[in-house]
Amino acid sequence: xxxxxxxxxxxxxxxxxxxxxxxxxxxxxxxxxxxxxxxxxxxxxxxxxxxxxxxxxxxxxxxxxxxxxxxxxxxxxxxxxxxxxxxxxxxxxxx
Ligand SMILES: [Zn+2]
Numbered sequence: 471x472x473x474x475x476x477x478x479x480x481x482x483x484x485x486x487x488x489x490x491x492x493x494x495x496x497x498x499x500x501x502x503x504x505x506x507x508x509x510x511x512x513x514x515x516x517x518x519x520x521x522x523x524x525x526x527x528x529x530x531x532x533x534x535x536x537x538x539x540x541x542x543x544x545x546x547x548x549x550x551x552x553x554x555x556x557x558x559x560x561x562x563x564x565x
Contacts (some may be wrong), residue, residue, distance in 0.1 A: 482509055484552050486516050494523055519548055 486509045492498045493506045510517045522541050529538070 480552060480555065483513060483516055487519065487549060487552065490520060490523055494527060519545065
């Protein structure tokens with residue numbers, strides 16, 4: 471088990487969320503993209519958010535599918551939680 475500073479972790483999450491769309495667009499520079507990829511591997515929470523983004527992107531790309539507004543709402547909620555700093559309060563005790 472690695473020592474994992476909660477504040478540093480949260481800052482990485484916020485930084486990751488900030489560039490996630492750019493990353494998924496393939497428009498992020500190589501160094502930053504690798505950092506994001508590593509974080510997504512490490513951080514299940516951000517990994518899941520990345521999947522949601524991918525779903526939204528896919529849905530937007532397919533005109534016959536509509537974006538689930540709950541997915542967007544969930545993303546916004548997630549960002550707000552991170553900003554308030556209480557995401558960790560219920561982050562790690564599910565399955
Ligand atoms: Zn994260």
